[in-house]
Amino acid sequence: MSRFWKIVLLVIAVLLVAGIGYRVMGGGKQKAGAAQSGMSQGGRGQQDKDPVPVTAVSAEKKDVPVYLTAQGTVTAFNTVTVSPQVGGQLLSVNFREGQAVKKGDLLAQIDPRTFQAQYDQAIASKRQNEALLATAQSNYARSNSPEYRQFVAQTDLTTLRNQVAQYQAAVAASQASAAQAKVQLDYTRITSPINGIAGIRAVDPGNVVSAGSQIVTVTQLQPAYVLFNLPEQQLDAVRSAQAAGPLQTATLDREGGSVVNADGVLQVVDNQISSSSGTFRLRAQFPNANDALWPGQFVNVQMKLNVLPGAIVVPAEAVQRSSTSDFVYLIKPDNTVTLRNVVQGGQVDDSHVVISSGLQAGDKVVTEGQFRLKEGSKVNALAPGQAPPAPTEEQLKAASQKGNRGGRGGPPR
Numbered sequence: 468m469s470r471f472w473k474i475v476l477l478v479i480a481v482l483l484v485a486g487i488g489y490r491v492m493g494g495g496k497q498k499a500g501a502a503q504s505g506m507s508q509g510g511r512g513q514q515d516k517d518p519v520p521v522t523a524v525s526a527e528k529k530d531v532p533v534y535l536t537a538q539g540t541v542t543a544f545n546t547v548t549v550s551p552q553v554g555g556q557l558l559s560v561n562f563r564e565g566q567a568v569k570k571g572d573l574l575a576q577i578d579p580r581t582f583q584a585q586y587d588q589a590i591a592s593k594r595q596n597e598a599l600l601a602t603a604q605s606n607y608a609r610s611n612s613p614e615y616r617q618f619v620a621q622t623d624l625t626t627l628r629n630q631v632a633q634y635q636a637a638v639a640a641s642q643a644s645a646a647q648a649k650v651q652l653d654y655t656r657i658t659s660p661i662n663g664i665a666g667i668r669a670v671d672p673g674n675v676v677s678a679g680s681q682i683v684t685v686t687q688l689q690p691a692y693v694l695f696n697l698p699e700q701q702l703d704a705v706r707s708a709q710a711a712g713p714l715q716t717a718t719l720d721r722e723g724g725s726v727v728n729a730d731g732v733l734q735v736v737d738n739q740i741s742s743s744s745g746t747f748r749l750r751a752q753f754p755n756a757n758d759a760l761w762p763g764q765f766v767n768v769q770m771k772l773n774v775l776p777g778a779i780v781v782p783a784e785a786v787q788r789s790s791t792s793d794f795v796y797l798i799k800p801d802n803t804v805t806l807r808n809v810v811q812g813g814q815v816d817d818s819h820v821v822i823s824s825g826l827q828a829g830d831k832v833v834t835e836g837q838f839r840l841k842e843g844s845k846v847n848a849l850a851p852g853q854a855p856p857a858p859t860e861e862q863l864k865a866a867s868q869k870g871n872r873g874g875r876g877g878p879p880r
Contacts, residue, residue: 521836523798523848524782528828531778531815532771535705539695539718539751539768541760545661545687551577552654554677557670564667568659568685575682579655586648593641600634607631663687686762691755693718693731695768696746705736705749708772716751718760719767726769728753728760733770779822780815785832786822795826796833796840804833804844 555577562574607627610619659665666684670676693716697705708714716731730753737748751768753760760766785795786809797807809825826832831848833840840846 518802518845518847519836519839520847520849521796521833521840522851522853523831523833523846524785524851526822526826526828526830526832527780528777529780531775531780531821533773533775533813535697535701535770535772537695537697537768537770539693539766541762541764541766542692542694543663543686543688543762544690544692544752545663546762547660547663547685549574549657549659549682549685550679551575551657551676551682552678553577553582553651554675555579555581555655556675557672559672560668560670560682562665562668562683564665564683566665567663568665569662570659572659573656574659574665575657577655577657577676579652582648582652582655586645586652589641589645589648593638593645596634596637596641600631600638603627603630603634657682659685661685661687662689688758688760688762689755691753691760691762692734693751693753693760693766693768694748695751696741696744696748699740699745699747702736702740702747704772705733705770709733709736711773715771716753717769717771718753719769721767727766728755730754775812775821778812779826779828780819781822781826781832782834783814783818783820785834786811786820787837796837797826798831798833798846798848802846802848804840804842804846806842 558576558578560575562568562572568574607624607630609615610624610627663685664687666686668683669681676682705714714733715729716733717729718727718731719725720727731751733749734752735750737750740747749770751770781795786793787795792808793811794806794808796804798804807825810823812821812823814820833846833848834851836846
């Protein structure tokens with residue numbers, strides 16, 4: 468045999484050996500993969516049979532208050548810019564900035580000397596005219612007496628009578644002048660027209676002020692107003708509820724969780740709707756006894772509209788949303804779950820909602836663990852805050868054996 472044919476036979480032999488080895492190795496791997504796949508499917512089947520621990524609560528039937536919420540702005544009950552009504556040098560400022568003042572308290576004093584002199588002059592003129600009137604009345608009475616009348620001409624009596632009338636008018640005019648001078652003198656004492664809080668003063672002592680110049684602004688905080696807006700769609704509901712009685716209003720903190728003032732009452736609904744925003748304004752009044760509300764402050768407003776009797780209530784996290792409807796996972800008596808479509812009737816608070824249809828009182832719904840569920844899943848329903856029970860010794864042993872079989876990569880040959 469030639470060398471060429473020896474080489475050809477050697478190559479053929481090598482190819483045959485390689486082919487046989489590939490078939491042997493590939494078949495083993497396929498068998499092992501099939502075994503592992505069977506074990507994996509068996510494990511998943513076992514897991515599907517195990518109950519899924521979930522948190523569940525029962526739907527409650529109770530009377531639910533309906534609230535409307537909005538953002539509002541605090542405004543003062545009264546705001547007065549205190550200004551002098553006469554001009555002069557400001558002698559003193561008798562208040563501290565931020566001080567609580569009462570109606571009639573002295574806030575500032577203008578130099579009263581000029582006005583005091585004018586008042587004294589008016590009083591002197593009044594007294595002078597009163598003396599002249601008394602003299603004229605005496606002369607007329609004497610001349611008009613029976614024993615003197617025959618000696619006095621009629622024209623003289625008329626003159627005396629007219630003098631009396633003249634001095635009576637002079638006395639009246641001097642009384643008016645004195646009263647006006649007294650008013651001007653009183654205006655030198657600048658007093659608070661309302662109870663409130665004094666703001667930052669606008670002028671210092673020693674300056675010459677004129678009538679109308681600003682001294683300070685006094686703001687009345689008790690009671691206080693809160694202005695807020697609601698969508699026009701809620702106007703009819705608000706008016707109907709207001710006709711039934713006063714609507715309770717509360718202010719909440721910035722997070723909207725806790726009540727700051729709960730003793731407010733809706734006072735007025737504005738008589739027009741804003742065409743630009745589609746909302747209407749409302750104003751609530753609060754006693755504000757603790758001065759918690761401050762003018763210009765932004766607050767969250769919660770107004771109680773009415774009460775829904777016998778409403779079905781569940782936690783908000785129980786309601787899941789799909790592209791077509793809202794639904795909950797309802798736990799059936801056999802501890803399996805089913806998807807139940809529901810219709811929400813509004814939010815009770817930050818954590819609960821009203822269910823208008825789809826549930827009844829006592830129905831148990833899942834609130835945590837929904838992501839592991841599907842229709843027909845078996846569950847282990849736990850109360851809120853309850854931990855799942857610890858596995859038994861048999862369960863731990865079975866899980867260990869299952870893990871050991873899975874670690875060997877397949878059943879023994």
